[in-house]
Amino acid sequence: xxxVEQNSGPLSVPEGAIASLNCTYSDRGSQSFFWYRxxxxxxxxxxxxxxxxxxxxxxxxxxxxxxxxxxxxxxIRDSQPSDSATYLCAVNTPARSYIPTFGRGTSLIxxx
Amino acid sequence: DAGVxxxxxxEVTEMGQEVTLRCKPISGHNSLFWYRQTMMRGLELLxxxxxxxxxxxxxxxxxxxxxxxxxxxxxxxxxxxxxxxDSAVYFCASSPGTSSGNTIYFGEGSWLTVV
Numbered sequence: 472x473x474x475v476e477q478n479s480g481p482l483s484v485p486e487g488a489i490a491s492l493n494c495t496y497s498d499r500g501s502q503s504f505f506w507y508r509x510x511x512x513x514x515x516x517x518x519x520x521x522x523x524x525x526x527x528x529x530x531x532x533x534x535x536x537x538x539x540x541x542x543x544x545x546x547i548r549d550s551q552p553s554d555s556a557t558y559l560c561a562v563n564t565p566a567r568s569y570i571p572t573f574g575r576g577t578s579l580i581x582x583x
Numbered sequence: 584d585a586g587v588x589x590x591x592x593x594e595v596t597e598m599g600q601e602v603t604l605r606c607k608p609i610s611g612h613n614s615l616f617w618y619r620q621t622m623m624r625g626l627e628l629l630x631x632x633x634x635x636x637x638x639x640x641x642x643x644x645x646x647x648x649x650x651x652x653x654x655x656x657x658x659x660x661x662x663x664x665x666x667x668x669d670s671a672v673y674f675c676a677s678s679p680g681t682s683s684g685n686t687i688y689f690g691e692g693s694w695l696t697v698v
Contacts, residue, residue, distance in 0.1 A: 503684050514674055514689040515626070522684065559626065568631075569685045570616070570639065575625035 474498060475562050477574035484581055490547040492577050494560030497541070503563040504543045505571065506534060510556045519545065550581040585609070587690035589675050595696045601663040604693045606675030607656055616676040616687060617650055617660050626674070632658065633680075665697045 476495045484490045496504075503522050507515035521527045521534040521543065533546040543562075547554055557578050561571040588607040596602055608615045617629040630640040632652045640650070647666070652658040662669055672694050678687040 505686065514691050516689070517686055520684070520686060563685055568638065569682055570628060570631055571685070571687055572628075573626040 473574075474572045475560055475574035477558075477560050477577045479575055480578040480580075482577055482579050484550050484579070486550060486552060486581055486583050488550050488581075490550045490554065490579055490581070492545040492547070492558050492560075492579065494543045494545070494574055495541055496543065496560075496562045498562070498564045498566060499538075499541065500566055501538075501541075501562045501564045503569070504534070504536060505561040505563075506532075506545045507559040507561060507573075508556045509559060509576065515559055547579075550579075552581050552583055555579055555581050587675055587677050587688055589673075589690035589693050591693055592691065593694045593696075595698065596665055598666055598697055599664045600697075601661065602665045602669075602695060602697075604660040604673050604675075604695070606658045606660070606690060608658070608675070608677030609688060610656070611679065612677035612688075613655075613680045614678045614685070614687075615652060615658050616678075617658070618674040618676060618689075619671045620674060620692075621671045629660070629673075662695075665695075667697045670696050 506519040509515040519534045521536045527534045531548045557576040559576045560574040563569040590605045615632040620626045629642045630650045635652045650660045672692045674692045675690045676687040
């Protein structure tokens, strides 16, 4: 089982819709969770971090953490074409000295 | 504040040649990471330094790869000899330290093509 799993996509949604990006992790000891956005030809940039169970909202982005299910999805409300990118989920675990482990990423396409 | 600075941004080299990638982390950051990204394997950690000391190099693919961090503001990743399968984007990243809330910041990457 991979440490961090994401659907590779592409996930295609119409402009204005909610995009739901999945992420599951295998290590129950994981403590910190991050979402990065990577535009084509660019480097990953941090958009969200979450540490406690529940929802964390930042503008149109909401990260949800469910440690019992080992599930940390990202929701993007009112999706815009400018949201089209690859979204990488990353997890820090004490077993790996808190070095982030990344999923393969989900490609999101928002079409007008 | 300047972010993580990498050079060169793009490099095309012939198989067998030596490649040296360079990185300047964010000032004050104690941890430095080298990642490689390919379509097939995604983002893979190659090596991690803390306070200039290599802590985890288990991701370095083989002896052709080596990395150094002679001081807090400079690191190199060297490939000698290079092979076509080394073609990838190599990212350097840094973070303030290692803790559960550790957030890393990426440089713009070095795009390597070995022909």
